[in-house]
Amino acid sequence: MIDAGDFASTIAFEAGLTEVDLVIRAAWFERRTTGEREIPLETAVEFLRVWSIRPNINITRLKAKLRNATGVSFKANGLLHLPAGTVQVLDETYSDFITPKPPEIVDTILQSSDFGSGRSYIQELVRQINGAHQFELFDCCAVIMRRLAEVLIIDAYLGKGHDDQIRDGDGNLKMMNGLINALKSGQVFKLSRNAPKYLEDLKTLGDNAAHSRNYLTKRKDIEDFAQKFRILIEELKSLA
Numbered sequence: 001m002i003d004a005g006d007f008a009s010t011i012a013f014e015a016g017l018t019e020v021d022l023v024i025r026a027a028w029f030e031r032r033t034t035g036e037r038e039i040p041l042e043t044a045v046e047f048l049r050v051w052s053i054r055p056n057i058n059i060t061r062l063k064a065k066l067r068n069a070t071g072v073s074f075k076a077n078g079l080l081h082l083p084a085g086t087v088q089v090l091d092e093t094y095s096d097f098i099t100p101k102p103p104e105i106v107d108t109i110l111q112s113s114d115f116g117s118g119r120s121y122i123q124e125l126v127r128q129i130n131g132a133h134q135f136e137l138f139d140c141c142a143v144i145m146r147r148l149a150e151v152l153i154i155d156a157y158l159g160k161g162h163d164d165q166i167r168d169g170d171g172n173l174k175m176m177n178g179l180i181n182a183l184k185s186g187q188v189f190k191l192s193r194n195a196p197k198y199l200e201d202l203k204t205l206g207d208n209a210a211h212s213r214n215y216l217t218k219r220k221d222i223e224d225f226a227q228k229f230r231i232l233i234e235e236l237k238s239l240a
Contacts, residue, residue, distance in 0.1 A: 005051070006097065008047070019065065020066060022054060023044045023045065023048070023062065023072075026043075027080040028087065030044065031087070040078055041078050041080055042078070045059065045062070066080070071083065105127055105134060107130055108130050108134055109145070109230075110229075118237075125147060128144045129144050129145055132144060133222055138221065138222055141209075142206050142210075142221070142222060143206050143210050145202060145206060145222075145229060147206075148233065149232065150176055152239070153179045153182075153239075154166060154173060154179070166179055166182050176206070183199065191235070198231065198232040202232065
């Protein structure tokens with residue numbers, strides 16, 4: 001969604017815009033934020049007034065200008081209609097305001113820089129883990145934490161050419177429990193002493209978040225396990 005204040009500031013300091021140009025831009029803003037194809041002149045004028053861009057517009061003079069203006073149609077019922085060409089030009093000019101911007105994610109659980117040279121899907125999972133924790137989506141965070149471990153385990157077996165160890169009789173990749181059992185067997189990889197326990201704890205955390213009907217994951221659940229999770233993920237990364 002377009003931020004009104006940011007957009008107002010942009011057009012207020014844009015050089016060379018006439019009063020009509022500003023009204024057209026205000027109408028475009030309203031069109032983009034409300035979805036209405038025709039905007040009342042009063043609405044566009046009010047936008048310019050509220051944001052102190054043109055606080056004292058002579059409406060009679062403005063209407064006369066609009067009737068002779070290009071790039072906008074001022075109708076007898078007081079509505080402003082922007083032709084498709086005008087909308088396209090303004091969409092391109094102010095694309096930063098209509099293109100959704102991803103939120104700025106803080107590294108709270110994992111350090112994204114530790115995965116800078118990794119595969120793009122791993123980097124995205126790290127981003128989602130940190131983002132879910134940052135925005136207090138703790139069930140989501142727990143599920144993606146488990147998923148990251150699953151992905152790293154699968155990548156490790158695929159990388160070593162031993163994916164037969166993590167497939168069932170039908171050739172499908174095993175679920176988390178099967179992956180943990182494969183690792184614990186020690187046939188391909190040797191885990192550190194604490195890794196099996198951390199894996200089981202992670203599975204429990206993720207399973208509760210994904211499948212428990214009544215329990216909701218709390219911040220404390222994530223943060224109490226965060227250090228062990230980081231240690232576990234570093235070890236799983238090293239297996240590949």
